[in-house]
Amino acid sequence: MAERCAHECVVRMNDDEGLAGALAVVVGRPADEAAWRLDVRGTVQGVGFRPFVYRVATELGLNGSVRNAGGHVLIEAAGDRAALTELARRLAADAPPLARVREVVVAELAAVPRHGPFRIERSNETGTVANEVPPDIAVCADCLAELTDPTDRRYRYPFINCTNCGPRATIIDELPYDRSRTAMRGFPMCAECRREYEDPWNRRFHAEPIACPACGPALSWSGARLGSDAHGDRALAVAVAALRHGGLIALKGLGGYQLVCDATNHDVVQRLREAKHRAVKPLAVMVADLHAARALAVLNGAERMLLSSSCAPIVLAQSRAGSPLAAAINPGTRRLGVFLPNTPLHHLLMTDVGRPLVVTSGNLADEPMAIDDDAAGLALSDIVDGFLTHDRPIRNRYDDSVIHVVEGEPRMIRRARGYAPAPRALPVASGVPLLAVGAELKHTFTLAADGRAVVSPHIGDLENAEAYGAFTTSVRRLSALVGITPQVVVHDYHPSYLSTQYARGWDVGKRMEVQHHHAHVAASAAEFGVDRPFIGVAYDGLGMGDDGTLWGGEVLIADLQRYRRIGRFSLAPLPGGAVAVKRPVRMALAYLLGGETFDLPAERRNGSGELWGAAREVLARVDEREFAVVGKLIAARLNCPPASSAGRLFDAVASLLGLRDETTFEGEAAIALEEVASADDCGELPWTLRNVQGLWVYDVRPTLSAVVDSVRGEVPASVTAARFQATVVAVTAAFCDAARTSTGINEVCLGGGVFQNRKVADDVRSTLSADGFDVYLGREIPVNDGGISFGQAAIAAARTARR
Numbered sequence: 150m151a152e153r154c155a156h157e158c159v160v161r162m163n164d165d166e167g168l169a170g171a172l173a174v175v176v177g178r179p180a181d182e183a184a185w186r187l188d189v190r191g192t193v194q195g196v197g198f199r200p201f202v203y204r205v206a207t208e209l210g211l212n213g214s215v216r217n218a219g220g221h222v223l224i225e226a227a228g229d230r231a232a233l234t235e236l237a238r239r240l241a242a243d244a245p246p247l248a249r250v251r252e253v254v255v256a257e258l259a260a261v262p263r264h265g266p267f268r269i270e271r272s273n274e275t276g277t278v279a280n281e282v283p284p285d286i287a288v289c290a291d292c293l294a295e296l297t298d299p300t301d302r303r304y305r306y307p308f309i310n311c312t313n314c315g316p317r318a319t320i321i322d323e324l325p326y327d328r329s330r331t332a333m334r335g336f337p338m339c340a341e342c343r344r345e346y347e348d349p350w351n352r353r354f355h356a357e358p359i360a361c362p363a364c365g366p367a368l369s370w371s372g373a374r375l376g377s378d379a380h381g382d383r384a385l386a387v388a389v390a391a392l393r394h395g396g397l398i399a400l401k402g403l404g405g406y407q408l409v410c411d412a413t414n415h416d417v418v419q420r421l422r423e424a425k426h427r428a429v430k431p432l433a434v435m436v437a438d439l440h441a442a443r444a445l446a447v448l449n450g451a452e453r454m455l456l457s458s459s460c461a462p463i464v465l466a467q468s469r470a471g472s473p474l475a476a477a478i479n480p481g482t483r484r485l486g487v488f489l490p491n492t493p494l495h496h497l498l499m500t501d502v503g504r505p506l507v508v509t510s511g512n513l514a515d516e517p518m519a520i521d522d523d524a525a526g527l528a529l530s531d532i533v534d535g536f537l538t539h540d541r542p543i544r545n546r547y548d549d550s551v552i553h554v555v556e557g558e559p560r561m562i563r564r565a566r567g568y569a570p571a572p573r574a575l576p577v578a579s580g581v582p583l584l585a586v587g588a589e590l591k592h593t594f595t596l597a598a599d600g601r602a603v604v605s606p607h608i609g610d611l612e613n614a615e616a617y618g619a620f621t622t623s624v625r626r627l628s629a630l631v632g633i634t635p636q637v638v639v640h641d642y643h644p645s646y647l648s649t650q651y652a653r654g655w656d657v658g659k660r661m662e663v664q665h666h667h668a669h670v671a672a673s674a675a676e677f678g679v680d681r682p683f684i685g686v687a688y689d690g691l692g693m694g695d696d697g698t699l700w701g702g703e704v705l706i707a708d709l710q711r712y713r714r715i716g717r718f719s720l721a722p723l724p725g726g727a728v729a730v731k732r733p734v735r736m737a738l739a740y741l742l743g744g745e746t747f748d749l750p751a752e753r754r755n756g757s758g759e760l761w762g763a764a765r766e767v768l769a770r771v772d773e774r775e776f777a778v779v780g781k782l783i784a785a786r787l788n789c790p791p792a793s794s795a796g797r798l799f800d801a802v803a804s805l806l807g808l809r810d811e812t813t814f815e816g817e818a819a820i821a822l823e824e825v826a827s828a829d830d831c832g833e834l835p836w837t838l839r840n841v842q843g844l845w846v847y848d849v850r851p852t853l854s855a856v857v858d859s860v861r862g863e864v865p866a867s868v869t870a871a872r873f874q875a876t877v878v879a880v881t882a883a884f885c886d887a888a889r890t891s892t893g894i895n896e897v898c899l900g901g902g903v904f905q906n907r908k909v910a911d912d913v914r915s916t917l918s919a920d921g922f923d924v925y926l927g928r929e930i931p932v933n934d935g936g937i938s939f940g941q942a943a944i945a946a947a948r949t950a951r952r
């Protein structure tokens with residue numbers, strides 16, 4: 150057998166000079182013939198990599214073999230040195246579109262293996278390198294062409310796929326990625342599919358989910374209310390008829406069941422909202438193609454590119470006036486989540502129905518999306534007219550990803566199908582395998598080992614037993630899949646998060662706490678490889694501080710291990726605790742009545758009385774009882790936890806401007822404020838930064854006082870909203886200047902859900918950049934709480950790193 154010799158070199162593929170130099174070491178040796186082992190690492194399984202190697206090696210006249218081993222690809226090749234060099238070069242230069250080659254380790258073999266013509270070998274299950282699970286890939290153009298070609302044997306076959314597209318993460322049971330370890334195990338290939346699968350020159354060569362109408366999964370319809378049971382194309386036809394006649398159906402999608410209805414039909418959209426207990430949160434709309442998307446939304450180049458990418462996410466764009474969509478799709482907002490079909494089944498459905506469809510996750514209220522047929526039946530049969538389903542099991546739950554474009558750059562809001570669980574690099578390699586369990590809302594967890602972090606797909610709000618069950622199952626499955634057995638669990642300070650309670654089940658010595666806002670800013674730092682001290686600006690709703698109070702408008706001097714709080718927003722009480730989070734009007738009252746009494750020395754506690762009088766006038770629409778209740782709670786300091794939250798300040802201003810007094814989902818009031826704000830430069834409102842016991846505090850009283858005055862003076866809400874956003878930008882710049890003056894640090898890492906406000910994110914970045922700061926804001930990792938687990942992992946990795 151071949152042996153490894155000492156001439157080993159690592160070729161990192163993002164470094165062309167390194168490649169040439171490293172190869173020269175090996176190639177510089179005299180003999181014409183040689184044998185090499187090439188160990189290819191990165192996202193190289195499930196993306197057509199082995200067939201690609203086969204074709205290149207065969208073209209170059211090399212002997213040898215290629216196989217999957219663990220999460221990487223191993224090549225042993227023998228032949229002319231120049232041909233071997235060319236093979237190594239082309240591994241990175243010509244890799245299939247979905248492959249990401251991170252590095253190639255080249256070793257010269259002492260003996261030339263006795264291989265015949267180049268071949269693909271079966272997988273070696275004893276790989277030692279950590280595994281990478283390939284994300285799902287939207288159906289490719291070649292498959293689409295066959296899907297719509299009446300002469301093709303897969304014409305209208307809803308499960309068509311190839312080496313370059315199709316299900317991956319959602320069907321994998323175990324790695325290495327082979328058909329026998331996926332949900333396709335129950336579908337033996339027919340002779341024709343096998344011929345394609347085994348033909349190295351066929352584009353389905355070793356396409357693991359390969360299928361056709363003769364051997365693969367099949368559709369079925371079961372009519373809970375509409376139509377009798379049907380199969381195959383007939384099932385699709387019944388579903389299409391149901392949708393065209395205003396029906397609501399459950400569809401077994403790629404990563405979970407979805408609820409689908411006609412997006413132009415007000416009645417059925419309203420029915421869907423009532424069934425899901427989802428009052429106003431915008432619903433995502435799927436359209437057949439880019440042309441149809443442009444009829445509903447104003448799309449820039451980056452947005453169009455994202456829509457038609459192989460990840461096919463939901464893109465949040467601006468809805469077009471006069472579109473045919475039902476008003477109930479996105480009431481009170483111009484934001485519209487739009488996306489294109491990502492599976493052949495969705496393509497067929499869109500084409501046959503011929504109008505935009507609501508395609509939203511198949512769950513009720515806050516439960517996780519159903520993936521199991523029986524569970525979907527139980528959860529959804531009372532609300533839908535029928536089920537369009539099939540017999541390929543869903544192994545892992547993946548919701549649709551959501552992205553928006555800020556300053557021409559895509560920024561992730563919900564990272565799931567198409568993106569997760571592709572690994573991310575950590576700036577500092579972890580000394581132990583670890584599990585970071587995230588926070589609560591928009592929950593994700595992260596597994597990390599060495600320099601690699603695998604962020605789970607979005608799980609949802611971790612607030613009930615169902616979501617908790619989905620979380621623990623997902624931890625078990627993903628941990629087994631990626632081969633990371635955590636020895637340390639990392640969690641938030643907040644004692645009542647279910648994620649924290651899960652972590653408490655671990656031995657004390659194996660737990661590590663990370664402060665919420667430190668995790669937010671560390672997530673941005675880690676995404677961009679910042680491992681030096683930085684200024685961290687975290688603006689979000691609420692997170693537990695290290696002093697037992699709730700934080701949310703924070704300025705830190707931090708690195709990946711520690712932080713020091715140097716600034717914050719004013720405190721305000723949250724009258725009634727959680728109630729105040731859902732009632733912006735309460736926050737308006739709380740800031741005006743009690744804001745600075747929590748914050749300032751006694752002699753400074755004036756002004757609130759005047760503000761209170763003004764509030765009565767401005768908020769005359771509010772019930773007297775609410776004034777009385779809030780007044781009593783604050784006076785008695787009863788159930789009034791103080792918080793320095795930026796998100797709550799946005800809520801208060803939105804309420805004062807008459808935009809939202811009550812909300813049904815996180816960020817609703819802040820979004821309303823962003824939407825109403827004029828795009829023109831309207832100037833700032835007054836603000837003060839004062840030093841309170843060594844902390845820089847943004848005193849919000851002058852700002853709120855000006856908001857109240859502008860409402861009384863009938864200044865348009867669009868102008869005041871724009872001025873308020875400009876004020877937050879100016880305050881942020883002042884915070885950062887103060888931080889730089891005292892520390893000399895020039896890097897700023899931003900984090901927290903408030904930075905989903907595009908105007909604030911844009912202007913903070915451009916203002917700080919103009920001031921000479923280097924500014925980092927999460928791009929592939931969400932800036933909302935979906936990014937917390939990645940930040941926790943980056944911090945824990947740095948704290949445990951071997952030195």
Ligand SMILES: [Zn+2]
Nearest residue numbers: 289292311314
């Ligand atoms: Zn394809």
Ligand SMILES: [Zn+2]
Nearest residue numbers: 339342361364
């Ligand atoms: Zn077949």
Ligand SMILES: [Zn+2]
Nearest residue numbers: 689692901934
């Ligand atoms: Zn947060």
